[in-house]
Amino acid sequence: MxxxxxxxxxxxxxxxxxxxxxxxxxxxxxxxxxxxxxxxxxxxxxxxxxxxxxxxxxxxxxxxxxxxxxxxxxxxxxxxxxxxxxxxxxxxxxxxxxxxxxxxxxxxxxxxxxxxxxxxxxxxxxxxxxxxxxxxxxxxxxxxxxxxxxxxxxxxPLPTQRRIVSILEKAEETKKLRAQADELTDRLLQSVFREMFGVLGINAKGWDKKALGECLEIPLNSGLSPICTDETRGFPVLSLANLRDNGLSNVITKYYQGDKPSKGIDLEIGDILISRSNTRELVGRAGMYKGVPEKVIYPDLLIRIRVNRSILNPVFFEKYLQTNSIKKILHTLAHGSSGSMVKISQENLMNLSIITPPIFLQQKFARIVEKIEATRQSQNQSKQQIDDLFSALMQKAFRGEL
Missing domain, CATH: 3.90.220.20 (DNA methylase specificity domains)
Incomplete structure (x- = not known):
């Protein structure tokens, strides 16, 4: 039981x-x-x-x-x-x-x-x-x-079920209000990006364009193909699941149990990870590595991009890759014989044409993002508290303690 x-x-x-x-x-x-x-x-x-x-x-x-x-x-x-x-x-x-x-x-x-x-x-x-x-x-x-x-x-009994549902529905409204605030924060960031850099798909502001390969500090590199487990020992792994629509989660849930890997643990803060193989709707997801206490491995389904910071600011480039117009371009670069899994080759990614606004403008945007992210961090703490309270309320409800 x-x-x-x-x-x-x-x-x-x-x-x-x-x-x-x-x-x-x-x-x-x-x-x-x-x-x-x-x-x-x-x-x-x-x-x-x-x-x-x-x-x-x-x-x-x-x-x-x-x-x-x-x-x-x-x-x-x-x-x-x-x-x-x-x-x-x-x-x-x-x-x-x-x-x-x-x-x-x-x-x-x-x-x-x-x-x-x-x-x-x-x-x-x-x-x-x-x-x-x-x-x-x-x-x-x-x-x-x-x-x-x-x-x-x-x-x-049914009347008790209905009363529990009524209480939980009211509590869930608080969660929805928190989610709406989070969505407004995301929209603010998108609005700031469009105001500063325009619609990327048409490059309305006439920014210079370069192939991604011209904007790198070191060559693109895919990670290892480690056999991972959920045991909290071994080398921490940033898995494909860490990439979300709005960036890279640094919460480690997978660990590599083998010998010390010879590569793939040299991520630096500011590196961009992008999914090179996934379903068509998820391939091309990108997020910036912000650091964890230990060095980490990343799988071969992800590609590391380390930009030349005199050309591209990593914060700007992460948000650039997350715009809808660039996501669509990345999806067109993905190919594969399988109907469910497709891949973006390193060669296609190297040839990706990107806009390169003046670096001072990119850095200004990065400072704005830093302030917005500080607000988001506070919101995340609030969200966690609300989620914890809701979970505790459900536990009490189903123990008959309400």
Missing amino acids: EAHERRTLPEGWEWKKLGEIVAIGSGGTPSRGKKEYWEAGTIPWVKISDISDKYISETSEKITNEGLENSSAKIFPKGTILISIFATLGDVGILKIDAACNQALAGIQMTNNNLNPDFLYYYLKMLKSYFESIGRGVAQNNINLTILKSTKIPLP
Whole structure:
């Protein structure tokens, strides 16, 4: 019995296996090699990246009826809870539309009138760390439907479920307000960049242009291909997962257990890491290394860019690579025979044409970024406090202590 199942429940509550009170099924992916399964598709098809909020109302991809009929994909009705069971574990959302999903997601449909779907949503959300712990160590991190069906949930009377949902929904509003403030900070930074340097795709301000290869201090270099584990020993690794839309997370979660590597540990503050191999929507992600206490390894899926600082300021160049117009260009440089994984070659990256505004202007922008990032740091501390309070509130709610 897992820790979250050991506690004694309040009177009138009972433990139920999930498979006893809901219907659970997984999704599927039509062949990427069949254009007729995807082109002009009208059926929403959910991926993990489409789960960004409580409700899922749109998807980045759609499939055709032919694709649906010739794959293991199935349509889940509006109101179905989707939970990620592969790679990224325990992300949860509720469908606001009828939709299919890929095999990395499981669909949970209500079959018991004594279970409030919002109550189940919040409880599954609370179990994210539990799912991550039991899925860790399995190839690619995954949990199967058997594990999901055997997971126990506390089932209080319906009025209690509704009261818990009402409390958690109000608490979640605070999280949304914090997220909106964070989004405004991001927009401010984008606005400052456009004001100073214009729209990059058209180079409206007529800045000088150079090939990236002309702007480097040392040659481009991809990292190692280490076998990593989650054990907190060995050489820390900045993995592909460290690259986010808005930069590079320096939180280390992967470690290399082999002999001391001969290269790949010489990152310097200001180096840019860019993903050279990934799905088309994620390839080309870029972020600046800001340092960690120990030297780190980076994998061969990332390329290190160390710019000549008399030509490019690293802070400016990081934000440059993160603009939508440059992301689109990087996506066009990515090629591959696989429908899901594509690559940017070092040669194509070396030939990437970039604008080079006067260095004093880039440095001015970097100083502005420093001030905005200080604000963001304060916001992150506030966000962490709100997240911690929300987690504690959920724990109390599902112990019957509210």
